[in-house]
Every structure is written in C-alpha cells, then in structure tokens.
Amino acid sequence: xxxxxxxxxxFEEVARQGSLRKAAERLHVAASAVNRQILKLEDxxxxxxxxxxxxxxxxxPAGELMLAQIRQWQRDERHLLETLGDIRGTxxxxxxxxxxxxxxxEVLPRLLGRFGERFPRVRFALRTGxxxxxxxxxxxxxxxxxxxxxxxxxxxxxxxxSVELGFGAVVAPSHPLAExxxxxxxxxxxxxxxxxxxxxFRGSTLERVLAQxxxxxxxxxGCNRILAIKSLARAGxxxxxxxxxxxxxxxxxxxxxxxxLRDPRIDGARLVLCGAAGRTLPLAVEVLxxxxxxxxxxxxxxx
Amino acid sequence: xxxxxxxxxxFEEVARQGSLRKAAERLHVAASAVNRQILKLEDxxxxxxxxxxxxxxxxxPAGELMLAQIRQWQRDERHLLETLGDIRGTxxxxxxxxxxxxxxxEVLPRLLGRFGERFPRVRFALRTGxxxxxxxxxxxxxxxxxxxxxxxxxxxxxxxxSVELGFGAVVAPSHPLAExxxxxxxxxxxxxxxxxxxxxFRGSTLERVLAQxxxxxxxxxGCNRILAIKSLARAGxxxxxxxxxxxxxxxxxxxxxxxxLRDPRIDGARLVLCGAAGRTLPLAVEVLxxxxxxxxxxxxxxx
DNA sequence: CATTGCTGTTGCTTTTTCAGCAACGAAATG
DNA sequence: CATTTCGTTGCTGAAAAAGCAACAGCAATG
Numbered sequence: 001x002x003x004x005x006x007x008x009x010x011f012e013e014v015a016r017q018g019s020l021r022k023a024a025e026r027l028h029v030a031a032s033a034v035n036r037q038i039l040k041l042e043d044x045x046x047x048x049x050x051x052x053x054x055x056x057x058x059x060x061p062a063g064e065l066m067l068a069q070i071r072q073w074q075r076d077e078r079h080l081l082e083t084l085g086d087i088r089g090t091x092x093x094x095x096x097x098x099x100x101x102x103x104x105x106e107v108l109p110r111l112l113g114r115f116g117e118r119f120p121r122v123r124f125a126l127r128t129g130x131x132x133x134x135x136x137x138x139x140x141x142x143x144x145x146x147x148x149x150x151x152x153x154x155x156x157x158x159x160x161x162s163v164e165l166g167f168g169a170v171v172a173p174s175h176p177l178a179e180x181x182x183x184x185x186x187x188x189x190x191x192x193x194x195x196x197x198x199x200x201f202r203g204s205t206l207e208r209v210l211a212q213x214x215x216x217x218x219x220x221x222g223c224n225r226i227l228a229i230k231s232l233a234r235a236g237x238x239x240x241x242x243x244x245x246x247x248x249x250x251x252x253x254x255x256x257x258x259x260x261l262r263d264p265r266i267d268g269a270r271l272v273l274c275g276a277a278g279r280t281l282p283l284a285v286e287v288l289x290x291x292x293x294x295x296x297x298x299x300x301x302x303x
Numbered sequence: 304x305x306x307x308x309x310x311x312x313x314f315e316e317v318a319r320q321g322s323l324r325k326a327a328e329r330l331h332v333a334a335s336a337v338n339r340q341i342l343k344l345e346d347x348x349x350x351x352x353x354x355x356x357x358x359x360x361x362x363x364p365a366g367e368l369m370l371a372q373i374r375q376w377q378r379d380e381r382h383l384l385e386t387l388g389d390i391r392g393t394x395x396x397x398x399x400x401x402x403x404x405x406x407x408x409e410v411l412p413r414l415l416g417r418f419g420e421r422f423p424r425v426r427f428a429l430r431t432g433x434x435x436x437x438x439x440x441x442x443x444x445x446x447x448x449x450x451x452x453x454x455x456x457x458x459x460x461x462x463x464x465s466v467e468l469g470f471g472a473v474v475a476p477s478h479p480l481a482e483x484x485x486x487x488x489x490x491x492x493x494x495x496x497x498x499x500x501x502x503x504f505r506g507s508t509l510e511r512v513l514a515q516x517x518x519x520x521x522x523x524x525g526c527n528r529i530l531a532i533k534s535l536a537r538a539g540x541x542x543x544x545x546x547x548x549x550x551x552x553x554x555x556x557x558x559x560x561x562x563x564l565r566d567p568r569i570d571g572a573r574l575v576l577c578g579a580a581g582r583t584l585p586l587a588v589e590v591l592x593x594x595x596x597x598x599x600x601x602x603x604x605x606x
Numbered sequence: 607c608a609t610t611g612c613t614g615t616t617g618c619t620t621t622t623t624c625a626g627c628a629a630c631g632a633a634a635t636g
Numbered sequence: 637c638a639t640t641t642c643g644t645t646g647c648t649g650a651a652a653a654a655g656c657a658a659c660a661g662c663a664a665t666g
Binding site for chain 3: 637638639640641642643644645646647648649650651652653654655656657658659660661662663664665666
C-alpha cells in the first residue's frame with residue numbers, strides 16, 4: 001500500500017538512480033511508463049525536474065527541492081502506516097481516560113497493567129479532574145471514557161456502570177472518633193473538619209450530605225487536593241469526609257480509619273463510568289470499558 | 304495540479320464536510336466515486352477511517368491521525384508549488400555564488416541589486432573563500448558559479464570570463480612609498496611588509512610574484528583576512544600587496560594608495576569567473592553569469 | 607403511520623489513465 | 637564503425653476511476 005502518487009515514487013527512484021531504465025528495473029515497470037510519469041510531472045509543474053545528460057538524468061534545482069519534499073513525505077508515510085498498523089485490531093492507538101483522582105491510586109494502575117498485556121501497543125492518556133470537567137471532556141470527545149462522582153444525567157453522556165461507594169468520616173487511628181463502634185454525622189461537629197475547598201465542594205458527595213441535614217461543621221482547613229485532605233487527617237488534625245475508595249491504601253496500611261456514616265437520609269457516593277452518548281467506541285476502548293465495569297462492580301461488596 | 308493522491312483529497316473533504324454527498328458536490332464528482340476512494344483507503348489500510356452514523360460520516364481515531372497527516376501534506380504541497388512557481392521562468396530559486404572576499408565589497412552588491420530588479424524572487428547564497436575552496440564548491444555543485452583568483456585549469460571547471468587586475472603595493476598616504484611616481488618590488492624590501500598568512504599565501508598572486516623574483520621581504524604581520532591587511536596598511540604599519548579590486552573603496556576614500564608593480568616578469572592577478580564543466584545552468588544563473596562577465600570585463604581598463 | 611428527505615452503498619456502463627512492447631534518434635564507447 | 641546505452645514516442649490492451657441509477661437504512665415531518 002502506497003499513499004503517495006505513483007509519479008512521485010517513480011521520481012524518487014529516478015533521482016536516486018540517475019537513470020530512467022535503472023529506476024524502471026528497480027520498480028519492475030517499463031522504462032516508458034516511468035518516463036511518462038516524469039514528463040507528466042514536469043509538464044504539470046511547468047518546471048523541468050531533471051537536466052538530460054547523455055548518460056542519464058540529473059536533478060535540476062527544482063528537482064532537488066521536489067526530492068527533499070518527497071523524502072519527507074515518505075518518512076511521514078512510513079510513520080503513519082506504522083501507527084495505523086498499531087490501531088488495526090485495537091481500534092485506536094490511545095485510550096483517553098478522564099477520571100477522579102482516587103481511581104488513579106490503585107484501581108486504574110492494576111487494571112491498565114492487565115489491559116496492557118492484552119493490547120501491548122495501546123497507550124493511555126490519563127487526565128484527572130472534578131466531575132464537571134470529566135463530563136465536559138467526555139462530551140466533547142477529548143476523552144473516550146470518564147469516571148466521575150455523582151454526575152447529573154445529560155443526553156450527551158451515557159452511563160455505563162455505577163456503584164455506590166461507602167461515604168464516611170475519615171480520621172487518624174489516634175482520633176477519638178476512631179474508637180467509636182459507629183459514627184453519625186452529628187458526632188463529627190465537635191471536632192475540627194478538614195474539608196475540600198469551594199471548587200471541589202461544589203457537586204461533591206459531601207455537599208449533598210450536608211444539604212440533607214442542618215448540621216454545621218467547624219472547618220479547620222479547605223484543601224484543593226484529596227492528598228492534602230488525607231495528609232491532614234492522618235496527622236490527626238481533624239475529621240475528613242471521603243469515600244472509602246479515596247482512602248483504600250491508607251486503610252490497608254492502618255494509617256487512617258474509615259467510619260461509614262449510616263444516616264438513612266444519606267444515599268452515599270455514586271461512582272459512575274460513562275461515555276459519550278452517540279459514539280461507537282473503538283474495540284480497545286470497548287474492552288477496557290468492560291474490564292472497568294467488572295472492576296467497578298467489584299467495589300460494591302466492600303461497603 | 305495536485306500532487307496528493309485523489310483518494311486523500313477526497314478523504315480530507317469528507318472529513319471536513321462530515322458527509323459523502325456534500326463532499327462530492329464540493330469536489331464536483333459523483334458521490335459514488337468519493338465513496339469508493341474512501342472504502343479503498345480503508346480496505347488497503349485495514350483500518351476504518353470513519354464511523355458510519357445515520358446522518359453521515361464521523362472520523363474514527365485512525366481517521367483523526369490520517370486527517371492530521373493529510374493537512375500537513377497539503378501545507379507542504381502548497382509551499383512546494385509556491386516555490387516551484389518562483390523557479391518557473393528563472394530556473395532556480397537561489398543562485399549560489401562562491402567568490403573571493405574582495406568582490407563582495409562593492410561589485411557584487413551593485414550587480415545583485417540590478418539583478419534583483421529583474422528577478423525579484425531569486426535569492427542568493429554568498430560564500431566567500433580562497434581559490435581552492437571556491438573551485439571545490441563549484442566542482443561538487445555546492446555553488447552554481449565561482450569567482451576566484453588564478454585558478455589552475457581543471458577538466459571539471461569551465462572558465463567563463465577572466466580579467467587581469469593590477470597588482471601592486473598598497474600603503475597609507477603617509478607612507479614614504481606613496482610619494483614615489485612608480486614603485487618596483489625592489490623598493491619595498493626596505494619597509495615592513497604586511498602579508499597574508501600561510502593558508503592565504505598558498506596559490507595567491509603574491510606567491511607567484513615572489514616566486515619569479517628572489518626578493519626577500521621583511522614581514523611585519525601575517526593575516527588571515529584581507530580586511531586586517533588593509534587595516535594594518537591604513538595605519539601606516541607597512542606595505543601590503545594586493546590587487547586594486549581589494550582596495551577599490553579605500554582608494555576612492557583616499558585612505559590608501561595603490562602603486563602598481565610594473566615589473567615585466569609579473570603577469571599580475573587574474574580574476575576568473577567559472578562554472579562547473581558539464582552542467583547546463585538554470586536561466587537565472589545564466590543571466591547572472593552574463594552580467595558578471597560584463598562587469599568583470601569592465602574592471603580591466605581601470606588598470 | 608405513511609411520507610419525505612437525508613444518508614451510504616452497489617451494479618453496470620463509459621471514460622480516462624496507465625503500463626507494456628517495439629522502434630527511433632542521439633550520443634558515448636570499444 | 638559497429639555497439640551499447642540513453643531518453644523518447646506511437647500504438648495497443650488492461651486497469652482504474654468516474655458517472656448514472658437504484659437500493660436499503662434511518663430520522664424527522666405532516
């Protein structure tokens with residue numbers, strides 16, 4: 001398969017060989033065919049590409065220019081065909097995932113590792129952000145799939161899979177709340193609270209929880225990163241409110257304690273895997289979606 | 304005239320319009336023709352370039368890649384055709400001249416200025432060097448034409464025009480030699496000489512002049528630039544040996560005095576315009592050669 | 607619920623383009 | 637002086653591309 005015009009390929013070989021007949025031999029075509037392509041090129045360009053010598057053809061200045069461009073195009077073509085070859089069988093060379101931060105900690109790396117064994121040539125583009133930005137990227141096509149918290153339904157977004165994550169108070173093991181058998185939101189207002197900043201707060205699970213009660217927390221800090229929230233909580237400075245996925249690793253290491261908020265009015269944090277509504281996804285993305293769905297479903301029983 | 308494969312142009316238009324029929328209308332061809340080119344492309348690449356929606360065609364990931372490459376190629380093509388258009392009628396877009404330093408001072412700028420009015424789109428590449436390097440560049444084709452001093456005849460080089468330049472002693476107006484009505488080489492050995500360095504000396508007119516006499520000069524300095532030689536002479540430090548072209552400007556300003564060496568054994572400095580032996584030159588170069596020939600012939604009477 | 611208007615797709619025919627063969631003139635070589 | 641090698645050119649057949657008309661699928665419309 002050649003993307004370039006046959007005339008250009010002929011030209012390149014003639015320039016390389018300095019002779020029509022030698023080039024024709026290499027190209028496995030008749031010399032007259034090669035000659036005609038060259039003459040046609042020169043006629044259409046209005047510029048002689050070769051000077052005719054008794055021993056063969058020699059590039060003219062215009063021909064030198066042309067040759068340099070063709071060489072560039074041939075390099076481009078090889079590179080393009082290579083990449084398209086990677087895509088063949090997978091549907092795309094790159095899966096673009098927009099996700100909440102907490103998934104990039106453990107779940108996604110493990111999943112992408114397994115996926116990479118099956119599709120070794122597929123690369124990933126991981127972008128983390130808040131729900132709103134994630135939905136926007138999925139809708140515009142900047143991302144193939146999105147994983148976000150509590151998205152509002154939109155006709156442009158298709159929800160593929162979702163799971164209810166436990167939402168609760170997170171404190172250091174030394175914190176008084178850690179000793180309690182169970183914790184309700186009411187119990188937290190006596191302690192300093194480590195909250196997300198205004199931007200993170202908007203649309204968050206915590207916002208919905210607070211909206212359904214009339215409890216006033218006493219904020220100690222507002223952070224724009226979950227990592228910072230967890231660090232402050234780990235230092236015992238106060239109580240944070242996160243879902244259990246956010247603190248999965250710290251729980252395993254015993255650095256933090258998770259206390260589910262068992263208020264009946266709280267429906268918790270919904271993690272949703274979603275894609276663009278109208279689009280048919282490339283094979284590789286489809287496969288990854290399937291694996292993500294399984295992984296997300298498996299998150300549920302842990303609550 | 305289009306260099307790109309028709310299939311690629313079709314593809315680009317379909318991607319732009321998002322519809323086969325709209326693209327076909329713009330391309331002034333039947334929709335079926337466009338469709339077949341797209342299908343052929345996809346078949347040969349083994350990758351779907353579009354996803355088929357009920358309302359038209361939408362680029363697949365592979366198609367996005369393809370489109371970006373085609374856009375790049377189209378830009379390349381426009382640029383190339385533009386340059387080739389400049390070449391049409393002139394034979395080349397750039398005249399590469401290898402010359403001795405002295406010509407770049409006055410003669411060449413004036414000449415290239417006139418030439419530029421006639422061929423506004425032709426650029427110049429000026430490389431200065433010594434005779435040996437100039438001949439090498441002309442022979443290898445790195446330069447279209449060369450102007451050098453006293454070249455040895457070579458089968459690979461064709462001498463187009465030459466002129467005998469006055470060769471003589473160059474001193475400051477305050478120098479004792481400046482008062483003499485005429486100067487012979489003998490008269491110079493009493494004064495410090497400002498000479499070219501070993502590399503410049505080799506093959507120079509001065510070398511030949513000295514070889515034909517057995518006069519010993521008393522060198523004060525050896526310089527690797529004519530500019531430096533002239534500066535030292537202008538400062539009155541000694542006597543330099545140059546041709547009158549080297550010091551044309553300083554003579555006009557009265558900063559230096561030129562005393563021709565009228566020894567009968569000295570045949571002087573031969574300035575030679577030359578080109579590669581076998582090559583037929585582009586039109587613009589041919590014209591410039593003609594103007595250069597005239598200009599070089601006009602240098603003669605001044606001796 | 608049929609209609610209308612899109613869409614891409616496909617057989618078939620015509621037109622155009624391209625490749626192969628053979629031969630020619632010119633120039634360099636032995 | 638014959639020979640080889642070069643680019644070039646009619647001519648012929650094959651291959652590719654384009655045009656035409658019709659079809660099936662889907663969405664919006666009356």
